[in-house]
Amino acid sequence: MKRILPMLFLLITCNFNAQEIKSPSEFLGYELGTRFTFHHQVVDYYQYLSDGAKDRVRLIEYGKTNEGRSLLLAYVSSAENMQNLEEIRKEHLKSTNGAGASSKSIVWLSYNVHGNESVSTEASMQTIYELLSNKQVYLENTIVIIDPCINPDGRERYVNWYNQYKNSALQADPNSKEHHEGWWSGRSNHYMFDLNRDWAWLTQLESRQRIKLYNKWLPHIHVDFHEQGIDSPYFFAPSAEPFHEVITDFQRDFQVTIGKNHAKYFDTNGWLYNTKERFDLFYPSYGDTYPTYSGAIGMTYEQGGSGRAGLGVLTANGDTLTLKDRIAHHLSTGLSTVEVASKNVPKLNEEFKRFYLPKNYKYKSFVLNGEQDHLKALTKLLDQHQITFSYGTGDMVKGFNYKTGRYGSLKTNSESLIISTNQTRGTLVKVLFEPNARLSDSLTYDITAWSLPYAYGLKAIASENLVNGMAKAESTAIKENSISDAYAILTDWNGMDDARFLAELYQKNIKVRQAQKPFTLEGNRYERGSLIITKVDNERITNLSAILIEAANKYQKSLTAVSSGFVEDGKDLGSKYVKMIPAAKVAVLSGMPTSTLRFGEIWHFFEQQLHYPLAVLDASYIAEVDLTKYDVLVLPGGNGYDKFLDSSMLKRLKEWVNQGGRLISMGESIAFLGGEGGFKITAKEKEKDSLEIATMVPHENLEREKMKNDITGAIFKARVDSSHPMAFGYKDTYFSLKIGIDSYDYLENGTVAYISKDTIPVAGFAGSEAQKKMGKSLVFGVEEHGKGQIVYMVDNPLFRGFWENGKLFFVNAIFMAK
Known part of the structure; x- marks a missing residue:
């Protein structure tokens, strides 16, 4: 009991x-x-x-x-x-x-x-x-x-x-x-x-x-x-x-x-x-x-x-x-x-x-070099996932080279990131960093490539050996007296922190110039796109130095004060090749015909990443809006442009661009801007029968056969014209995430990023027939039209917000495409 x-x-x-x-x-x-x-x-x-x-x-x-x-x-x-x-x-x-x-x-x-x-x-x-x-x-x-x-x-x-x-x-x-x-x-x-x-x-x-x-x-x-x-x-x-x-x-x-x-x-x-x-x-x-x-x-x-x-x-x-x-x-x-x-x-x-026992993965370490903005953005993501990393010691590392796709080497420095699979989150590291995930079946539910070295635009080596690193020294803040008496303040243009720095200066009514050509001044070389803030442009800003220092420390930007505008090599700071970058009033189209996801990427980018004002104009009433109040209009990708871009709307947009507007057309919207009465963009002619399914394919194999004509989120190596303002901050290569088979011919003038003859993706699945359409195709381009421009973004640099290396292309399209 x-x-x-x-x-x-x-x-x-x-x-x-x-x-x-x-x-x-x-x-x-x-x-x-x-x-x-x-x-x-x-x-x-x-x-x-x-x-x-x-x-x-x-x-x-x-x-x-x-x-x-x-x-x-x-x-x-x-x-x-x-x-x-x-x-x-x-x-x-x-x-x-x-x-x-x-x-x-x-x-x-x-x-x-x-x-x-x-x-x-x-x-x-x-x-x-x-x-x-x-x-x-x-x-x-x-x-x-x-x-x-x-x-x-x-x-x-x-x-x-x-x-x-x-x-x-x-x-x-x-x-x-x-x-x-x-x-x-x-x-x-x-x-x-x-x-x-x-x-x-x-x-x-x-x-x-x-x-x-x-x-x-x-x-x-x-x-x-x-x-x-x-x-x-x-x-x-x-x-x-x-x-x-x-x-x-x-x-x-x-x-x-x-x-x-x-x-x-x-x-x-x-x-x-x-x-x-x-x-x-x-x-x-x-x-x-x-x-x-x-x-x-x-x-x-x-x-x-x-x-x-x-x-x-x-x-x-x-x-x-x-x-x-x-x-x-x-x-x-x-x-x-x-x-x-x-x-x-x-x-x-x-x-x-x-x-969680130690794994014997092929690649033991991933070693990455690149712009500080990109490396810093990646370390922030790694911290959120509790992935540990260290920094380079100056050693030479050998292994698979992401850029060339072959065995190569890379010399580390104190900024180099080293991420090993020999850690608690080692499996996640392998999945996120491996050059090309092995795909057992082409019938997939989502994209098939995402490798972070490509997404963040970093030089990378996947090493079969464990690479040791060290801790990083703390950076020091910029002091105001270091720039207070300068003729001009100079800084680089390589990533999103640079863009955020610029956006903040715009909010404070500071005028900023941009170098169209490389130059050397006081022993330092500056690349195209470098930002230049002169005192003479900002005479009415009484606290200029304090504003610059606050913004620079906020985004960990390095500022260089110069005492003269006379350069040793290149164009002087007063040259016509050193242009003012005007603040842009930007609008984005919403509603049908756009995709909610594609619209959302742009909305989120402006509000939560760039921190720059954006007007949202709905398709239901945009015909009543005076577009001359805006410098830039963005058309997100979407599947309803066949009805929206009728002859009347196309004519209106052409007139607005002709008067000095800049139209940024993304994804599916591009297809309805060319042709009679439109702009000069032309879709690539598909090869005869290249997209037709063979008549003798058994019914049970039709779905798989169709995959020959698909690209399910694959990474392609693109060439870049780094002299074009839309490509400032980039080198000669860009790895683009392609999520569809739309392809367009090169522009006669203004082809910024493009795929050449080699159309085999570096990672992910692209069907054999789809690859044929990619040869000599446009990725990004700018067409001059009257006093304005139309920017074509065939691939989406803002896709899901994670393709970090594409974001500066979008910022350039907003501010620097001229």
């Missing part, structure tokens, strides 16, 4: 706690799945659970979104585990160093990274309730971390939109307005970025705040909950090929283990599902791949629905897919995942520790 009473007491206590806690439906006052829950209500429910079950739930706010909404994490486990949560975390992380004896599994569930895939936040509330009530047994040896909404801004945008347009009674007709979001959809975050492509690049506020906590835990399992088309059955692990080669056999096998457990529940309920299709594990910046490359079992779960489904929608087979159905499916896989983790604690800990 003495042994039975404690057990009875425990059961009574558990039942009492379960009865005390309200379900989401009870707390919210409506049945879950009958309406969408606003973000503040979701926060209230999680806060309610944290207050009401504080022994088993800990809620933290890990950040705010751009629009000020809370980003939350809920830690859920048994009362005993919660009392020792920090000790459990520390013991778990010891496994990354080959130590530790953790007896717990850690599962991280991420919901609603895409705002209009709105069911998952609803499912998260039911999932945490079930864990605290009916599934408490799972929590005895498992810590569950729940992020109920990664993208609150996007989700709230969708929920508000849906509530505005939904019918009072359930309207399942897929043609009804409530099933057709507008251009400004809820999928992306405030800046129209896809947060599920940002795990590695960390360009967005939400990603940067989340990664700090993710890397403090490094869970055994991470699930990213999604939705897809309304007619698609549920997708869960195992994933499709290609798998990156660093993914371990255990990670692959355990996906199967989890998938079989899900299938058991789906089979019982008669729910349709599929595995091993479409969603691969290759591109490193997803919510499944980044965790996988960090030792987790990373998985994507995809429920049919997305922004079209609303509260209920008719599918192609005549069934009604309801929000309640979608919640049930995500609830099932979420609980099933925790169940499998709870049943496999020893194996998960054993294999997690094994993942």
Whole structure:
């Protein structure tokens, strides 16, 4: 009897706690799945659970979104585990160093990274309730971390939109307005970025705040909950090929283990599902791949629905897919995942520790030289990922040369970066830095190349030997008296910190000149694009020195004071080749016909990277706008320009450019600017039958055959005319990320960056037929038209915000293309 009473007491206590806690439906006052829950209500429910079950739930706010909404994490486990949560975390992380004896599994569930895939936040509330009530047994040896909404801004945008347009009674007709979001959809975050492509690049506020906590835990399992088309059955692990080669056999096998457990529940309920299709594990910046490359079992779960489904929608087979159905499916896989983790604690800990054992990767070190701006930007990213690095010692390093694609050498200096795979995050280092990731299947879901030395425009060697480095000495700040009596102040032009420095000077009404040709002054050589601030241009600025020093120290810029404008070699500072750089009033087109993602990249670039004002002009009213008020108009890529760029709009744009405007045309917008009545740009003629699929190809091979005509995010080596103002700050080579097959002939004058005869990508997949179109094609160019110019950007230098080396081309297009 003495042994039975404690057990009875425990059961009574558990039942009492379960009865005390309200379900989401009870707390919210409506049945879950009958309406969408606003973000503040979701926060209230999680806060309610944290207050009401504080022994088993800990809620933290890990950040705010751009629009000020809370980003939350809920830690859920048994009362005993919660009392020792920090000790459990520390013991778990010891496994990354080959130590530790953790007896717990850690599962991280991420919901609603895409705002209009709105069911998952609803499912998260039911999932945490079930864990605290009916599934408490799972929590005895498992810590569950729940992020109920990664993208609150996007989700709230969708929920508000849906509530505005939904019918009072359930309207399942897929043609009804409530099933057709507008251009400004809820999928992306405030800046129209896809947060599920940002795990590695960390360009967005939400990603940067989340990664700090993710890397403090490094869970055994991470699930990213999604939705897809309304007619698609549920997708869960195992994933499709290609798998990156660093993914371990255990990670692959355990996906199967989890998938079989899900299938058991789906089979019982008669729910349709599929595995091993479409969603691969290759591109490193997803919510499944980044965790996988960090030792987790990373998985994507995809429920049919997305922004079209609303509260209920008719599918192609005549069934009604309801929000309640979608919640049930995500609830099932979420609980099933925790169940499998709870049943496999020893194996998960054993294999997690094994993942972090030293690896014998081919390349032991990556050594990089380049402009300080680019190196500094990269070190910032490395710090965010807890990747360690050191600096050069002056030694010569040999290995694979990224620029030449052959064996070569590079001499290090005190600024050289050395990143080794012989560290805790060594697998992630290999994935992000390897020259060309091995692709096991050309049918991929996303881009196939991203190597950071190319993305950051750095000279690089991948060495098969471990290269030792040293710590870097601290830099010293510039003092005001070093420039106060100067004739002019000079600084270089090589990267984004230089651009930010210029943008800040514009905000302070400081006039800046630019060298069109190289020159030597007082023993120092200055390249094209160098910035020149003269006292005579800024006589009305009483605190010029203080402003320059403050801006220079802010962006770690080196300033050189000169006492004369008389150069030893080149053109004097008063020459016509030393031009004033006027501040530009910039506008960008939004709405249809642009892509929200492409628009968002530009918007984010100006506001969060360059810190320069930008006017947003929507296509719905731009015909009424006086364009002469703007110096620059940017047309983002998008698929609706066939209707927007009609003869009337094209004529208007030509007249504006002719009067001195600068039109920057990006991506798909270029295709509709040429031809009769347009500008001089011409699409390359495709070779006869080069894009036609052979008639005798078996039906089952058609999809793969079509890949011959595709480029899935490959890196191409481009030549650069570094004497052109749009290329100031660049050398003779630029590695461009190409995400499509559009190609255009060289411009007669103004070809800035181009692909020559060699069309084989240095990294990533490009189909054999697609490669034929790339020969002698334009990457960037400037066409003079009257008093103005049109800038063509065939490839997108702002793609997802991570192609650091392309950004200065865009800045040059804004300020220096003349």
